[in-house]
Amino acid sequence: MTGVRVLVGTRKGAFILTADGKRDNWQVSGPHFAGWEMYHLKGSPVDPSRVYASQSSGWFGQLIQRSNDGGATWEPMGNEFTYAGTPGTHQWYDGTQHPWKFARVWHLEPSLTDPDTVHAGVEDAAIFRTTDGGTNWQELPGLREHESGPRWQPGAGGMCLHTIVPHPTNPDRMFIAISAAGAFRTDDAGVTWQPINKGLKSDGIPSPTADVGHCVHRIAMHPSRPDTLFMQKHWDVMRSDDAGDSWTEVSGNLPTDFGFPIDVHAHEPETVYVVPIKSDSEHFPLDGSLRVYRSRTGGNEWEALTKGLPQKDCYVNVLREAMSVDSLDPCGIYFGTTGGQVYGSADGGDNWTPIVSHLPAVLSVEVQALP
Amino acid sequence: MIRVVLPAHLQTLARVRGEVELEVSGSVTQCSVLDALEARYPMLRGTIREHDTRQRRAFVRFFACEEDLSHESQDALLPEPVALGREPYLIVGAMAGG
Numbered sequence: 217m218t219g220v221r222v223l224v225g226t227r228k229g230a231f232i233l234t235a236d237g238k239r240d241n242w243q244v245s246g247p248h249f250a251g252w253e254m255y256h257l258k259g260s261p262v263d264p265s266r267v268y269a270s271q272s273s274g275w276f277g278q279l280i281q282r283s284n285d286g287g288a289t290w291e292p293m294g295n296e297f298t299y300a301g302t303p304g305t306h307q308w309y310d311g312t313q314h315p316w317k318f319a320r321v322w323h324l325e326p327s328l329t330d331p332d333t334v335h336a337g338v339e340d341a342a343i344f345r346t347t348d349g350g351t352n353w354q355e356l357p358g359l360r361e362h363e364s365g366p367r368w369q370p371g372a373g374g375m376c377l378h379t380i381v382p383h384p385t386n387p388d389r390m391f392i393a394i395s396a397a398g399a400f401r402t403d404d405a406g407v408t409w410q411p412i413n414k415g416l417k418s419d420g421i422p423s424p425t426a427d428v429g430h431c432v433h434r435i436a437m438h439p440s441r442p443d444t445l446f447m448q449k450h451w452d453v454m455r456s457d458d459a460g461d462s463w464t465e466v467s468g469n470l471p472t473d474f475g476f477p478i479d480v481h482a483h484e485p486e487t488v489y490v491v492p493i494k495s496d497s498e499h500f501p502l503d504g505s506l507r508v509y510r511s512r513t514g515g516n517e518w519e520a521l522t523k524g525l526p527q528k529d530c531y532v533n534v535l536r537e538a539m540s541v542d543s544l545d546p547c548g549i550y551f552g553t554t555g556g557q558v559y560g561s562a563d564g565g566d567n568w569t570p571i572v573s574h575l576p577a578v579l580s581v582e583v584q585a586l587p
Numbered sequence: 588m589i590r591v592v593l594p595a596h597l598q599t600l601a602r603v604r605g606e607v608e609l610e611v612s613g614s615v616t617q618c619s620v621l622d623a624l625e626a627r628y629p630m631l632r633g634t635i636r637e638h639d640t641r642q643r644r645a646f647v648r649f650f651a652c653e654e655d656l657s658h659e660s661q662d663a664l665l666p667e668p669v670a671l672g673r674e675p676y677l678i679v680g681a682m683a684g685g
Contacts, residue, residue, distance in 0.1 A: 251596060252596070273596065274595070274635040274643070274646055274683070275594075275646040275647060275680045275681065275683075276596060276597065276600075276635070276644065276647070276680070277633050277634055277644060279600070279630075279633075279634070292600060292630040293632045295632070295634075296632070296633060296638045298638065322662060337643075457665075549658075
């Protein structure tokens, strides 16, 4: 590997951070798409020069951009996300039924095998797919048309499908998560879906152990163990060892188990990272001290990682899409904050350095290891 | 020739600077001007009008000759100075947000 490229989406544009394998000397380019909300950028695993970006604005709606040269130049692609058939309704904040309406693309998940195939998670919650590099997008309607759909309801950020985790070797299997419906799995390439929320307990819904309605914030998987999933829920850090059929809580000794991102070390499938924040109503670190927590035991036993991170007067948040790991050795970890900092660690989280400190609020961070 | 002024973000998206000049055949209405604009610059589709309804997006406004035409029918004729190219048709991002 010659280096890394960190793709950063912010409230006011995208930035691309690059470094060689040492990861100590960074170049910053951007803002790309200045002034636009960049919810997510992600590169193709099979062609790192191919990068997709979700660009949106309250004024001008949704755009999809594609780069074939690692983000140096961009081309607007198709931006028509039309629900299949009659979209139906879901539950609204006031308990009434509300028509499904497209708002934006939260997450882009390029295929593990084909640079022209990408899945998109959108608000109001649905999953779309392109097989022509982003020109045309078709919904996989089986998810939205699940019988539980009318019971799904938006979280505070909207009813968004924000997480897509493909199985590393079985193209028919994929995991997704929706706020606030929960996690779902397909075993037939997106034709049908089943809720995988058994074991979740959410005190904020009428039936805490309901099959749907949970506010799942993020799911992460190590590709060597595709049946093991880690979840950061609204409250609680959870683990499944049966592909989501059941979950157990692994919050253990975390000082608070509320948070948004979760990720797994690139070479140690039992090493997991979270960024706890105080509570659902106070989205900032406990005591103004920004700490990443690492478990080397797959959960339950957590250690605070603080070296290089601000330990006082820090009241930023780290959003669900804003953490990523690279595949170099040692593994690099990156996360961005709502205060505009992007921190990196080139040693698995032991030591952290701010790569940039004054960007707009960071919405997403993805890293690519460059060949 | 119809003169159209795009908001800055859409000028960047369409890779144009300043006014856009469009040939519009037949009646010069908001709809025919926007159709011609989107035909010339396909990347603007969905950014001014919704894809499905083709209605104006909520935070986009249409001005011409010091009048707000945002709530006029898209099929109504545009003012003669616009049709004759003496005045531009302005597509504006509404004042909102930060």
